[in-house]
Amino acid sequence: MKIENYIPTIKQALLFLVLAVAVAVVRHGFPNSISWKGYWPTSSTSAEDAYKMMAQEGDPAFLSLQGAIEIHRKNEAIFLDARASKDFIAGRIPGSRNLPFYEIEEYQEKALQGLEADTPIVIYCEGIVCELSFFLGRELQQVGYTNILIFYGGYPEWSEAGLEIER
Numbered sequence: 001m002k003i004e005n006y007i008p009t010i011k012q013a014l015l016f017l018v019l020a021v022a023v024a025v026v027r028h029g030f031p032n033s034i035s036w037k038g039y040w041p042t043s044s045t046s047a048e049d050a051y052k053m054m055a056q057e058g059d060p061a062f063l064s065l066q067g068a069i070e071i072h073r074k075n076e077a078i079f080l081d082a083r084a085s086k087d088f089i090a091g092r093i094p095g096s097r098n099l100p101f102y103e104i105e106e107y108q109e110k111a112l113q114g115l116e117a118d119t120p121i122v123i124y125c126e127g128i129v130c131e132l133s134f135f136l137g138r139e140l141q142q143v144g145y146t147n148i149l150i151f152y153g154g155y156p157e158w159s160e161a162g163l164e165i166e167r
Contacts, residue, residue: 047153050128060137060148063122065161068093068151077120080111082132083155093124093158094166101125101132104139117144127156 051062063071071077072093079096081088085107088098099111115121121140125132133150140148151158159165 045128047128047157051150051152054131054134054152056134058141059134060123060141060150063149063151065151065153065157067149068122068124068153068158069161069163071120071122071149077122077149078115079151080121080123080136081155082123082125082136083130087126087155089167091159091165091167092155094164096124096166099136101136101139104136115145118147119145120147120149121145122149122151124151124154124158127154128152130154 048062048064055062072079072095075095079093080099081092081096082099082101084100084102085098088096088100092098097111099107123133123137123140125136133152133154137148137150155165
């Protein structure tokens with residue numbers, strides 16, 4: 001066979017490759033997209049290590065499980081759950097308010113009611129496999145909240161530690 005017979009197939013393959021790269025670039029702009037860094041936490045990754053890999057300059061600070069327990073025990077901050085309302089209803093850290101990242105506009109008035117710009121806020125979601133706490137923290141920073149911590153171990157780390165949950 002002559003190479004000329006394969007030219008249309010090669011052109012088609014190159015077109016598909018270009019389209020795939022274009023779709024990947026566009027898709028990466030959406031929240032909760034796959035990281036360009038190629039970092040995907042595993043079940044053995046600590047929350048702090050996962051946080052360090054995912055955090056960007058200017059992001060709210062990391063809060064460990066022990067720190068979250070202490071702050072919660074002393075009632076020193078408002079806990080915001082960035083997960084979907086169905087997950088919040090199924091189980092949450094006691095006293096948390098629900099502010100689902102993908103439904104901010106619908107929930108923000110109730111969730112942020114009575115909070116000042118410097119009110120201590122702890123944001124969590126579904127642990128190291130969920131970046132919604134980062135996304136919500138960044139959004140709140142943009143609208144002026146200044147005292148935000150990210151409990152990146154989130155609800156799974158809290159419940160797996162045998163701590164009280166609310167339903």
